[in-house]
Amino acid sequence: MLSTSYVLLTIVGCGIVTLLSRTLPFVLLKNHSLPPLVVELLSFVPITIMTALWVTNLFTQHLGHLPSVNYENLFASIPTVITAAITKILLWIVLVGVVSLAILRAVM
Amino acid sequence: MTDELDIRTAIKDTLPTVFGYIGIGLAFGVVSQSVGLSVLMVVLMSAITYAGSAQFIMVSMLVSHNPVVSIMVAVFLVNARMILMSTVVAPYFKKDSMWRNIFIGALLTDESFALSMNKVNYTDHKMSFEWFNTANLIAYFTWMIASGVGALLGQLVAHPERLGLDFALVAMFIGLLYLQVIADRSLAKSLQLIVILAEAVIIYLGLIFIPGNLLLVVGTLLGCATGVVIKHAFY
Structure with a gap:
């Protein structure tokens, strides 16, 4: 059984860490501008972050060795991408993704 | 939208x-x-x-x-x-x-x-x-x-x-x-697709030796840098 004080302390500690990561750039950039090169670098953040979050979910990491493929997520990604291309509607994309994985787990 | x-x-x-x-x-x-x-x-x-x-x-x-x-x-x-x-x-x-x-x-x-x-x-x-x-x-x-x-x-x-x-x-x-x-x-569509592919490769290779927690940040920054280099060289 986890003690309430241990869990609460972790919740608050991690809350402070997360809050600082999110708000410090806002505070620091309120009266300062970033150099043009940094702005250009950051213009790629949306697509690279989304790609990174996706691709890390397609593999299972084994440090020091090649990652193994997470076939469930890989196969579930295919109908998800197709749905994105056809509908361009986020709700459908998420629903098809979840249902695809559920079906895959039922048959595999 | x-x-x-x-x-x-x-x-x-x-x-x-x-x-x-x-x-x-x-x-x-x-x-x-x-x-x-x-x-x-x-x-x-x-x-x-x-x-x-x-x-x-x-x-x-x-x-x-x-x-x-x-x-x-x-x-x-x-x-x-x-x-x-x-x-x-x-x-x-x-x-x-x-x-x-x-x-x-x-x-x-x-x-x-x-x-x-x-x-x-x-x-x-x-x-x-x-x-x-x-x-x-x-x-x-x-x-x-x-x-x-x-x-x-x-x-x-x-x-x-x-x-x-x-x-x-x-x-x-x-x-x-x-x-x-x-x-x-x-950003040009072709440039975005190239950067996405490059990022996927970076993450795959990164999975071998960068711990998962650190990989998201390091991989994202490397992908951005790759994007800037390709943009200046070819666009």
């Missing part, structure tokens, strides 16, 4: 992402309850820490009784990408008060970030406090309620993984990435 930036439009724009939060929030509640966290602690973690996927890591580290400081470091590493996102969003709110800036930052999420980057493609790169704050608040309360409901439902569902809910977040990233590419007119 339209160029409107009022609260009503924000609700309309944000609603489709709500189902992603519900899926993964429910999953988080179910999982946390199953390893011994009370409904109250699940809701408090979602309300106070509000760290999305990092909360799964917190729960697994709590269960194996890691020191609080170790858990804080892990959460920082997993969410260090928030620093990048905040840095991208902050310039849009230069004219707003410091408190409004802090409030937008405090509730910023992967999804509200991606959604807003999508939105500015339609608004001639303008953003409003009302729009962003509404998107953030909807995400915040949906996440909190969904994780609480998940913890309550956890007592009823025997095999939560069969529902496929854990894919909701990945599907949302795929959807937001696709929508970003088709909406962004500031």
Whole structure:
């Protein structure tokens, strides 16, 4: 059984860490501008972050060795991408993704 | 999406992402309850820490009784990408008060970030406090309620993984990435596709020797640098 004080302390500690990561750039950039090169670098953040979050979910990491493929997520990604291309509607994309994985787990 | 930036439009724009939060929030509640966290602690973690996927890591580290400081470091590493996102969003709110800036930052999420980057493609790169704050608040309360409901439902569902809910977040990233590419007119489509492929290769190679927590930040920065180099060389 986890003690309430241990869990609460972790919740608050991690809350402070997360809050600082999110708000410090806002505070620091309120009266300062970033150099043009940094702005250009950051213009790629949306697509690279989304790609990174996706691709890390397609593999299972084994440090020091090649990652193994997470076939469930890989196969579930295919109908998800197709749905994105056809509908361009986020709700459908998420629903098809979840249902695809559920079906895959039922048959595999 | 339209160029409107009022609260009503924000609700309309944000609603489709709500189902992603519900899926993964429910999953988080179910999982946390199953390893011994009370409904109250699940809701408090979602309300106070509000760290999305990092909360799964917190729960697994709590269960194996890691020191609080170790858990804080892990959460920082997993969410260090928030620093990048905040840095991208902050310039849009230069004219707003410091408190409004802090409030937008405090509730910023992967999804509200991606959604807003999508939105500015339609608004001639303008953003409003009302729009962003509404998107953030909807995400915040949906996440909190969904994780609480998940913890309550956890007592009823025997095999939560069969529902496929854990894919909701990945599907949302795929959807937001696709929508970003088709909406962004500031970068050439071919350049975006090349950078996405390069990023995928970087992450694959990075998985071999960079620990997962660090990889998201290092991989993202390397991908951005690759993008800048290719843009200057060929575009």
